[in-house]
Amino acid sequence: MPIEDRDDAYVVGHALAKHTLSRLRSVETEQVGFRKGLVKLGRICGYEIIDGAMETEFVSITTPLAETTGERVKGLDDVVIINVLRAATPFVEGLLKAFPRAKQGVISAGRDEEAGMDEDGEFPITVDYVKLPDISEDDTVIIADPMLATGSTMVTVLDHVLEDANPERTLVLSAVAAPPGLVRVNEAFPETDLLTVSIDERLDEDGFIVPGLGDAGDRAFRTT
Numbered sequence: 001m002p003i004e005d006r007d008d009a010y011v012v013g014h015a016l017a018k019h020t021l022s023r024l025r026s027v028e029t030e031q032v033g034f035r036k037g038l039v040k041l042g043r044i045c046g047y048e049i050i051d052g053a054m055e056t057e058f059v060s061i062t063t064p065l066a067e068t069t070g071e072r073v074k075g076l077d078d079v080v081i082i083n084v085l086r087a088a089t090p091f092v093e094g095l096l097k098a099f100p101r102a103k104q105g106v107i108s109a110g111r112d113e114e115a116g117m118d119e120d121g122e123f124p125i126t127v128d129y130v131k132l133p134d135i136s137e138d139d140t141v142i143i144a145d146p147m148l149a150t151g152s153t154m155v156t157v158l159d160h161v162l163e164d165a166n167p168e169r170t171l172v173l174s175a176v177a178a179p180p181g182l183v184r185v186n187e188a189f190p191e192t193d194l195l196t197v198s199i200d201e202r203l204d205e206d207g208f209i210v211p212g213l214g215d216a217g218d219r220a221f222r223t224t
Contacts (some may be wrong), residue, residue, distance in 0.1 A: 003052035008182040008192040010052075017044045021175060021197045025213045029221045035090045038146060038220060041175055041197065042094020049142065049171065049195070050076075050098060077101050078138045081166070084109060084145040084157055085129070087217035091144050091175070099142075105132035107157050117150065117207040121180050125156040135165035143170070146216040148177035148196065149209050151184030158189050169193065175216070176200050178209045 002026075004011045023029055024037045033042040054073050061070045063107055081104040086108070096102060107130050111123035136143060143161060154172055162170065170192045172185060177196040180203055185194060200209050218224055 003048055003195070006199060008179065008186060009177060009196050009199060011199065012045055012048050012195065013198045014044055014048055017041060017048070017197050019045065021213075024175065025211065027214075031219065034219045035214075035221075038090040038175070038216070039094040042144070043089040043097040044094070045173055045195070045197070046095045046098025049173075053169075053171070053193075054140070064169060069178070075138070075140060075207055078136070078140060078168075079103070080105060080135055080139050080141045081131060082107060082132070082141065082157070082161055083144040084143065084150075084153065087146050087215075088144045090220055091146050091173075095142065095144060095173075102142075103133040103139075105161070106130075106162060107132075109153050109157050109160075111150075111153055111207070119206075121128040121150055121203070121207070122184075123150060123152045125152050125208060127156060127160065130160055132161065135161070135167050137166055137168060139167040141165075141167045141170045142173055142174045146175040147209060147212070148172065148181040148194070149203060150178070151181035151188075152158050154181065154185050155188045158185070158192065162189070171195055176212055178203045 004013050021042045058069050058072050059072050061068050079099045081102045082105045110130040115124050118214045172194050174196045176198045201211050204210050
């Protein structure tokens with residue numbers, strides 16, 4: 001199944017992506033399996049982005065036997081992947097299987113859990129570190145974070161990434177997303193495409209995605 005347009009977001013319909021996400025959700029999946037699952041899901045999503053969002057062009061090829069025409073993907077050298085530390089690290093590892101020549105950037109951004117969620121459903125966000133490559137008008141920027149919950153972190157990340165850049169396309173990639181986060185990012189950055197494997201039901205009172213998959217960073221890195 002191709003990428004499906006759900007109005008607020010695009011959803012990856014690949015059967016193996018859904019299978020992998022189901023294993024990630026399970027409380028029985030331990031650290032190694034969880035981390036490997038995120039890598040696998042990132043790779044699948046990367047291939048789906050290539051298939052569903054990137055153009056191809058015809059090229060002339062000389063085989064050992066004849067001249068023929070083939071196809072190649074345009075823009076594979078014009079990809080920038082932004083890793084939202086730390087949970088996205090294994091997710092990005094998988095993406096790099098699909099985009100091995102991508103430029104990479106990192107942003108350490110996280111919400112202040114102690115402050116809690118305000119009445120508008122937002123968290124204060126702390127940014128500790130930003131290192132971004134040059135982003136050109138020909139680039140496709142993929143910002144990876146396994147969880148798109150309230151959207152507070154992603155809006156802050158997008159503020160940093162797009163402050164001095166105007167890429168050809170910006171895509172936010174998550175494993176699971178909640179409706180409030182999709183709405184918030186869409187309102188703040190309407191030209192940005194949102195891609196996820198699942199749009200989950202809701203956020204709980206603490207701002208966690210339900211049913212979700214828990215804290216992706218803690219599960220991948222075995223912390224609490």
